[in-house]
Amino acid sequence: MASEKKQKTSVKPRPSENESFFKNRVGMGISFDLGVRKFYIFDTEVHMYFVNGLCDTSFITQILIELTEVNDYKHNKDKVSDIVENRIANQQVEKVETLDEVTDQVLSGLIAIIIEGCQFAFTVDTRSYPGRTPEEPDTEKVVRGSRDGFVENIIVNTALIRRRIRDEKLRYEMLKVGERSKTDVCVAYIEDVANPDLVDVIKKELKAIEIDGITMGDKTVEEFIVKQGYNPYPLVRYTERADVAANHLLEGHVVIITDTSPSVILTPTTFFHHVQHAEEYRNAPSVGTFLRWVRFLGIMASTLFLPLWFLFVQEPQLLPENLKFIGPSEETNIPIVVQIFLADVGIEFLRMAAIHTPTALSTAMGLIAAVLIGEIAIEVGLFVPEVILYVALAAIGTFTTPSYELSIANKMVRLAMLIAVAAFGLEGFIIAMTVFILMLVRIRSLNTPYLWPFIPFNLKALWQIIVRTSVPGAKIRPSIVHPQNIKKQPS
16 A cells, blocks of 8 residues: 555546546556447446456346436436436446546446546446355365355355344454555454454554455465464465355354455454364254363374384383383384484375376376375385374375364474474474474464464363353353354343
8 A cells, every 4th residue: 555645536527537547547458358348328427337257247238228328218308327227137236426436436346437528437346356156175175054145256255154144243343454455355244243453453454464466365365464483373264165154254254255265264263263173063962072082182183193202212212111112123223303304205295296286197197106105115124014004194184184283383483392302302392382382372463362262261162162062052152252242142
């Protein structure tokens, strides 16, 4: 956003002057997708400006038919602007008085109708953004549940949430972010539930963003809002599921929806928001609790399993007598810690390769990884079998983590703890664990303690994290979002 305010240019009564503005400012005549349709109503010149690819041609054609057929049967020459306004067959028509705003609207996919002799323009919403239809997100699949997920179209995304929350207090406030991109960013909240101070802070941060464009969508918005720096742990939660976003809105969270992004931002969030999954709420409470505990074990294994195993390899005297079998039974030429790092980095190679490999070749890539690399590496003595086993278990724990961002952060912590154990043994593990916990305690996301409800301690809230309680039993909204109305259900 420019530091100095640009001088606003008013709509001119002469159509040629407005056309010159579009040619000089927007590049009409050079950019093939910018166009103008000129026609007359009662000898009054009318210009219609549009962008090909962002507008629905059938809507534009219908509007042109409605306007031009006036010349065929209407004999009294009423005020042309009134005729145009009354005959535009669209539900969203606004008057705009500056060419700068007209330009922004046209580049957003609306059409602008400028009438000779008028110092304003009509903008009509005929947007039809290219994109896909809602489908189930790949990263948040459920066995039972809805199959519609967010897409890159902000209008579709807001409609998916509105379909689930038909409350008159649901608010969608639209802002434009980026001096050049002018990307639509929507702040969604329930007016009598969400903390108004939180809403104000988020809107203030969005309005303060100064950048040419946010082509990376919601991730760029996140970095401006929470100012994460080099902290690897996610300070906001992303979701591609409309039911998850709707549930968080009802709890008092604020949702940030960015155009061109198929995911939305949930704020504020804690560490434990990133370990929950919609699958837990699509099953009975007991089954959901079981799934949650299994997921917790997987997350802990992805972070602590390898450092603990390597600690026992380094200091076998720590093992009880009946667990002495843990650890490699033969000497190796390559240090165990190096093997672990090579195997862990190798799994990252495979993950990246899977992302960039076409689906038809992914099976062949898996065979190469499992047979040629894994088996032969063990046979030639590059790895001992136990290293492959435990690295694979840690990797599976990483994949069980619902939040992709959290899983990568845990992997980085795991590698740091391995280095500490390799350098200092048991003392290194204790120091690394202490630093890790202190780091999490110090993190605050939008003034929200990251380890709540563990630190600061809240027994009732912690119980709802450990156990998936039934929906009728969950009558209180989480206090961490400071909701205006703390009760979920009427008394």
